[in-house]
Amino acid sequence: MTYEELVKKALEARKLAYTPYSHHAVGAALLAANGDVYLGCNIENAGYTPTNCAERTAVFKAVSEGVRNFTAIAIVGGPDxxxxxxxxxxxxxxxxVLNEFVDPDSFDVILGTDDPANCKIFKLSELLPLGFGPKNMSFLEDYNK
Structure with missing residues (x-):
């Protein structure tokens, strides 16, 4: 799947966003290593704290179906x-959340617009420098022996 196609899927997911408060709809398309794509949209709540972002919706959908190996995510959002x-x-x-499941130095984050050909691509490590992830928990191996 091309990144342009992934951005188009994120645009589709954005149409499903539930944003009665912020009116800022976001869609995400998460590409698994096996080629499957998991869509997510942001889902707001009047209590704000229970609100869930599009990216986390996509990750949680994939993980809840047993998929934990990802290569890229496309994100598109803005005012309704x-x-x-x-x-x-x-x-x-x-x-x-992404950092929990990917290698931040090889995982691509595609930031799209309404024009799928116009996007910016970053490695997760660029967007989350010095991120805290599973490798930081290796000290627990000594405690679990």
Whole structure:
């Protein structure tokens, strides 16, 4: 799957966003190593804290189906009524969740717009420098012996 196709899938997912409060709809398309794509949209809640971002929705869907190996994610977001969508980067919590399941130096984060050919690509490690992940928990191996 090309990254342009992945951005198109993120645009499709964005249409399903539930954003009655912020009116900022986001869609994500997570590419698994096996070629499957998991879509996610942001889902708001009046209590704000229970709100879930599109990226985490996609990751949680995949992980809940037993998939834990990913190569890329495309993210598209912006105001509901925007004529053109700007680049929309993942929040810190989503960056951390992605970091749990990927190699941040090889995982691509595609930040798309309403034009699937116009995107910016980053490695997760660029968006989350010095990220805390499973490798940081290796000290627990000594405790589990």
């Amino acid at each position: 009524n925007a004529e053109h969508l700007p680049i929309c980067a993942p929040c810190g919590v989503c960056r951390q």
